[in-house]
Amino acid sequence: MARDLPGSVVNSMRVLGLIVATSGVITLLIWLMRDEVILGWAEGNPSAQEILAQGGIEQLRDSPIVPGFVALSVVAFVGFAALVLVLGSFFVGGYAWTRPVLTVTAGVGVLVGVVSLDTHLPAVFVVLSALVIVEGLVLSFFLWRRETTAFLRRV
Secondary structure: OOOOOOHHHHHHHHHHHHHHHHHHHHHHHHHHOHHHHHHHHHOOOHHHHHHHHHHHHHHHHHOOOOOOHHHHHHHHHHHHHHHHHHHHHHHHOOOOOHHHHHHHHHHHHHHHHHHHHOOOOOHHHHHHHHHHHHHHHHHHHHHOOHHHHHHHHHO
């Protein structure tokens, strides 16, 4: 039985999709710009600066002190996308418990975005972090609209 979904629920799902897409772009850029990410990370790390001064980016890239940024971002993206898929389907199904869970998920995204603004990463990551912050706030707005509350109470 197909139900008509209110606009706020549809818009919540659209924004959730945008957040996943933005996260995917960030993950792809971490892979494509891994040297820039490593250099940004190394800026506040004296040990990394020493390795960089001695052997350049090649030696730093191969050093065991450098986190696996690409692997971490891929695992985080896959886990996040799977979580959103499950939570989104329950939310559209009318399960009211998903609203606070999605709100907390958006809040964590906003927090990560704020923390990412204060790093030494390339400007594109700053812009995408700001975008994730805005998307998280917009998602929270749609999740707590009266239409959404009425939808979740009807089901």
